[in-house]
Amino acid sequence: MTPGARRLLEAAARLFYERGIHAVGVDLIAAEAGVTKKTLYDRFGSKDQIVVEYLADRDERWRAFLGDRLGAARPATAAGRLRAAFDASKEWMEGTSPRGCSMVNAHAEITDPAHPAAAIIAGQKQRMLDLFTDLAREAGAADPGGAGRTLMLLHEGALVAHGLGVFPDPIPHARDQALALLPV
Amino acid sequence: MTPGARRLLEAAARLFYERGIHAVGVDLIAAEAGVTKKTLYDRFGSKDQIVVEYLADRDERWRAFLGDRLGAARPATAAGRLRAAFDASKEWMEGTSPRGCSMVNAHAEITDPAHPAAAIIAGQKQRMLDLFTDLAREAGAADPGGAGRTLMLLHEGALVAHGLGVFPDPIPHARDQALALLPV
DNA sequence: ACGCCACTATACCGATCTGTGTACTCTGGA
DNA sequence: TCCAGAGTACACAGATCGGTATAGTGGCGT
Numbered sequence: 001m002t003p004g005a006r007r008l009l010e011a012a013a014r015l016f017y018e019r020g021i022h023a024v025g026v027d028l029i030a031a032e033a034g035v036t037k038k039t040l041y042d043r044f045g046s047k048d049q050i051v052v053e054y055l056a057d058r059d060e061r062w063r064a065f066l067g068d069r070l071g072a073a074r075p076a077t078a079a080g081r082l083r084a085a086f087d088a089s090k091e092w093m094e095g096t097s098p099r100g101c102s103m104v105n106a107h108a109e110i111t112d113p114a115h116p117a118a119a120i121i122a123g124q125k126q127r128m129l130d131l132f133t134d135l136a137r138e139a140g141a142a143d144p145g146g147a148g149r150t151l152m153l154l155h156e157g158a159l160v161a162h163g164l165g166v167f168p169d170p171i172p173h174a175r176d177q178a179l180a181l182l183p184v
Numbered sequence: 185m186t187p188g189a190r191r192l193l194e195a196a197a198r199l200f201y202e203r204g205i206h207a208v209g210v211d212l213i214a215a216e217a218g219v220t221k222k223t224l225y226d227r228f229g230s231k232d233q234i235v236v237e238y239l240a241d242r243d244e245r246w247r248a249f250l251g252d253r254l255g256a257a258r259p260a261t262a263a264g265r266l267r268a269a270f271d272a273s274k275e276w277m278e279g280t281s282p283r284g285c286s287m288v289n290a291h292a293e294i295t296d297p298a299h300p301a302a303a304i305i306a307g308q309k310q311r312m313l314d315l316f317t318d319l320a321r322e323a324g325a326a327d328p329g330g331a332g333r334t335l336m337l338l339h340e341g342a343l344v345a346h347g348l349g350v351f352p353d354p355i356p357h358a359r360d361q362a363l364a365l366l367p368v
Numbered sequence: 369a370c371g372c373c374a375c376t377a378t379a380c381c382g383a384t385c386t387g388t389g390t391a392c393t394c395t396g397g398a
Numbered sequence: 399t400c401c402a403g404a405g406t407a408c409a410c411a412g413a414t415c416g417g418t419a420t421a422g423t424g425g426c427g428t
Contacts (some may be wrong), residue, residue: 001403002403002404003404003405004404004405005404018295019295020206020292020293020295022206022293022332023206023293023295024208025384025385025386026385026386026387027384027385027386033222033406035348035406036405036407036408037214037386037387037388038388038389038405038406038407038408039404039405039406041206041386041387041388042404042405043404046386046387047385047386047387058327062352070197070292072193072350099292100291104292104344104348105292105294106259106289107284107292107347107348108204108283108289108292109204109206109207109292109293111202111203111204111207111283122348122350124347125350126350129350129351136220146357147352148337149351149354149357150357150358150361152341152345152350152351153337153338153341153345153354153357153358153361154334154337154338154341154343155340155341156341156350157336157337157338157339157340157341157342157344158337158341158415160340160341160344161336161337163258163291164288164291164305164306165306166309166310166313166336166340167333167336170333170337173330173333173334173337174334174337177334186373186374186375187374187375188373188374188375196425208414209414209415210415210416210417211414211415211416219375219376220375220376220377220378221376221416221417221418222375222376222377222378222418222419223374223376225416225417226374226375226419227374230416230417231415231416
């Protein structure tokens, strides 16, 4: 990826997340990246493609971020990894404007199920569900599938609540409730 | 409200929900309502005002819908009303395209906190949190505030999961988990 | 019969949208 | 030294955006 393309993707990611996808035009993205529209279209071909790469990149970064906090010599118990997953979400959200989950927000704007971004969004959520199901199974839950779905709901709800600002610190609250669900 | 205004609001509500707010133009709204843009601007003055009235109307309808299922000679116990609240959400979602919560989706597109729609969204979520807190208190929860927040997370998570289609029937699942949280 | 009001029809405004074109400059490596 | 790729500057296309103007139609109550 060329330096200009990288700056374009960074600018697009920030603008899309903070202002919404439809509300941001390519002229603004190019200007914020210190690049002309010509460069933008030479590198990405279309705005839709920028949207796709924005989501794919965010997905990949989150995957690496979460994997780092769960894998290797990190928490040994399933409960420890579950706690680490929620803490990772909290840490991920801090530092950015509290606008909730970029995948959920993008899904609110991308209506067409055939849009390539839809698959990225669905894939990210499926992986989170799989993770929670695996953690529930490792923790010895009687019904790992059901427990995983419950953990998923708590997690998604916490991200939404964080974005909406319904009440303070929803992610730690969800984490504590999630931990209470695991068998003792 | 004149017949044209009513049709405009109905068309706008359907289009905003199914396609997103920014993706829908005033020309389309007027055309779908069988009305000219002149009428649209005579009745509402601006697109923003249509957005506000769309959300306010949906909020009011949901309020009435939920109140009908919770109030009067309906479920006598707090657990019964909690169950009814989740069932109301499920019923509310059925019949429309599975796009999740209109308030959450609108929040993804409306960035400006000063936008009058933001207050409507925040108010709706606050009322839901209050409801869940009240139900938790009535059910005899040791910490009604904390329990109410947990119920809120389950509910919001279920709406999001329903919109994203992460797994089938998330709302009944959330309902069962919510009921399990109440003291026996 | 009259006037009011909701609404239609149509043309237009300036701005912004995505996307394309040509011509030129800078920079790093072979 | 030369060349290819990355980027700049700028002009423009066609479409659509939100919003406004003028002129005319149809129904309904008084």
